[in-house]
Amino acid sequence: MAANFFNVVTTQEIVSLSTDILAEAKSTEMPQTELAILAESLDLFKCNWERTFARFGHSYRGELSYRDLIIGFQEQIAVKVKKWLPESSNGTKAVDAIASILSVPKTPHSRSINLRLLARLKLGVKPELHWDARYRVADTSQGEQLPNIPRVLDFFKTPTTPEKVWHLLSLESENLEEFTQTLQKSLALKQIEEDFPLPEFDRPIFIVSAPRAGSTLLFETLSQFAEIWSVGTESHDIIEAIPELHPAYRDYCSNRLTEKENDPHITLALKEGFARQLRDRTKTAYLNLPIQQRPNKLRFLEKTPRNALRVSFLKAVFPDALFIFLYREPRANISSMIEGWRSRRFIAYPSLPGWPYRDWSFLLVPGWEHLKESSLAEIAAYQWKTTNACIIEDLKTLPRSDWCGIRYNDLVNHPKETITKIKEFAGLSWNEKIEAIVSQSLPISRMSFSQPSPDKWRKNEQEIAEIMPLVEPLINLVESENLC
Template identity: 45%
Template sequence: MKLARVLERVPRRFDPARLAAELARFGERDWIPCPSGALGSSAIPLVTAGGSANHELALAGPARPTAALGRCPYLEEVMGALGVPVARSRLVRLAGATEPPEAEEWNYHWFRRAPVCIPLVTSAAVTLSCGGEIAHMAAGEAWIFDNTRPHRLHNPSGESCVHLIVETRDPAGLLREQGGSLALEPYRFEVLSEEEVAALTEEILADPGRRPMTDAERLAFVETIEQIRRRWGAAFRRFGHQSTGELAYQDIILDVRERVMPKLAPKSAGMKAAAVIDTMLWMSPPAPRRFDRPATTKRSTDAEPLGCPEFERPLFVVAAPRSGSTLLFDLLSRFPDVWTIGGESHEILRAIPELHPAARGYSSDRLTEADASPGVAGALREGFARQLVDRRGQRYLDRPAHERPGRLRFLEKTPANALRIPFLRAVFPDALFVYLVRDPRENISSLVEGWRSRRFLAYRGMPGWPYRDWSFLLPPGWSSLEGRSLVEIAAYQWKAANAAIEEDLAALPASSWRRVSYDELIRRPGEVLLSIGKLAGLRWDEEVEKATSGVLPLSRVTLSAPSPDKWRRHEQELAALLPSLEPTTAKATTHADDLPQ
């Protein structure tokens, strides 16, 4: 938030000894990495979106105290005494002899908020610089600064320093009388108003630092800005500060990113204004490191001659998207006799004209035995065979023809297969299925996160869908979801996937499928894989044992740090939807944790 004064002491003073005593309650394991290092390299979150230990922005969910704050009554008293609503809060630690690079916070979250800094452990050498001004902050003092300007902490001493950072959208309130108990910022799905977008785009047009343009390019640029203003105004008048408008707002923001920002100079006033619009729907921190399987050396081409192997009792993992199926697939792919296509089969299926949703007017991703004509079945088997890799990443087609197995065990996982069990069973009559289920609150919340990441786009420019993109599987009845919130869309996808799986598996022999739970996979991965191995007749070896021992790695499609309480950022919306999901939830979780001994 832009402030009239870049660096100002707040008329509050807190007890340094009590602050230090609160800090002593924590050990090294309580500290987590900071996404931005200008104020410190590690942190202990105290107030966050949803209340788990995260760095997510305020739009992600209601502000709630973390378990760490519950251990620190004086820190809670300090935040209450500031007398302003708290959006987020954390302890940040900066190692000794450290001068991190300067940062400027030009994003939507900070467009509405300003930080307060209170030293807990410091020395006379530690300074806060902001916008060319420098402050030596004593322990227990409170300072507010304009972090849209270049700023950083500098710690030339030999010891770490620790500060309490409190974010508020009411910096003027810090100059009023001292407050009382801790007040949290009320949550709403707040976006820029029509007037705010008009003001920011005016800054873009007025920016003298734009990249050089011809007269024709300048006129086109002005027209682009006017179109964005008109579209934003229409969307805001329809949706206001409601999450049902998220996809409409996202499409306009993408236009700003693609059609406006490339015309602006880096760090110019126009670029900073555009960045506020561009980051309006930002919610999640950077993704953690991925868990990767060996990559294949090259892709197959249709020109390569191929004799298809026999797929003996192929094993299909079926589940709603974002249920943990990638982690299960990665673990199962460690079995010594298993072949996979190295990923998901979207491209293979859509390359068969009869199977592309366009052939059915984009009605859904549903496929049944009626779709499994001999020609389609043969094309699918060949498509799989061309991409086969073993657990080492070696391609089937890279082996000499006489060394390729004529029969093999095949593992496949594509979330849309939740709607295709009858089709798969018709193509592979001896197919086996592993049905993975996950708590609907966690699963739906992860689906929402996936939609927002735009990493799981399934269809672009789909007829009948007024937005740019569709993510994840396409369930029957999807057109009824126009104007719904992402939580509602994700809940519909979860319900459709699990209901279809339940109905289709019920028609199969019990010996051909097994239901397992995500929670059980996390708690007892070895036992889960052993039970699946017995179902499928897979051979166990040391590599499988190693893969299921100790802490499981993060899945390669993980978007944010795992936490059992991440779903609470959507708790209010989920509470209204869960009753309608209860019948499906009850069926999906029946005996999911019962593992054969």
């Protein structure tokens, strides 16, 4: 295979396949109005493909453009025409042939948080309601009138307990179950929220790394320490729900945040956002515990790849924060990022302003605007290099006792030694469960695409070879300064 060449069908092949689709559709009972729309859509698709092929040909730099065309074909043509075509016809085969070019996955379905919560309610999953805890109308409440108990939310416009509201309403005892269920539903729908004293985040631990560097594997392992609390997943929604921390607030320049972006309001909002989602290693929610059983001081573990660009900001919010710099060598790391882009599982910003393609995956690094003409390998390499450079830049401003560096290969090949190093650095308590986990090969991370292998990156070997000169300065910096 020639350098910088990948397999994509030519304009002539697209014209031939489109002709088969339209000819087959005309032999069905498809209404004339729909046939006319199909013909127009196919003509536009052919025209766009011809223009894109003339520009990129078989170059990897055209991959995102081709991908967007195929996704548009899937959404605007394939879905509408296939219901009219016989299953094994030439037209159906032509539709499938175009839709499968580059193995482009379908657009991930997004769900609003309320739909998820409604699904939980239907399954009978109810949040804990503590009668002695204070609740308040949530800032996000839609003010929906709850049934059966008129204007019950009005009583929570200032923080109060369910017990006090029950007595104020002076309802009959047979209404107690209905009252409780109403408040539980309101909690699940985030119409009311508990008003509680925030726990102290004692030496919170932040894992910082480039995307696809193994941070999920490390997070899942460290989450098994008895004293560790976390939000159970990445905290994009918690952080970027604060308007000043969303990249839209800075015209989508990047996810980069420094100590300049912090203030007392943001510190409080961020700590409260984390506290509301806290889970221990058994997945027990902090707010589901009785008030007297909640620790007022805890160890917090966090893993969100975008936070690799926010080290100095996080240090301003949590002055005693500790950081674990997880470094993965570029060939395997960048290859995994390429696969991540292709999978469309890691879309961070759909319809990113200024980006000519449908969506942006992974973190938004400074300078992303200059990548519009780049191949996926070049985009991933730039993300890898810039992310690690930002981590190093920020960590070098901190005392060496506030951070430690580890290598992904050491985590995988020498888990006991690596986790022991982190345990001593962070002051965690070893236990039998941790001993059992690290005394054998670590389990496959839930975010892995396939079985780990040191040679998986060779799937993209040709593309990786072309971008290695771009990342060599960062490799040399890590090695020369013995950062990991």
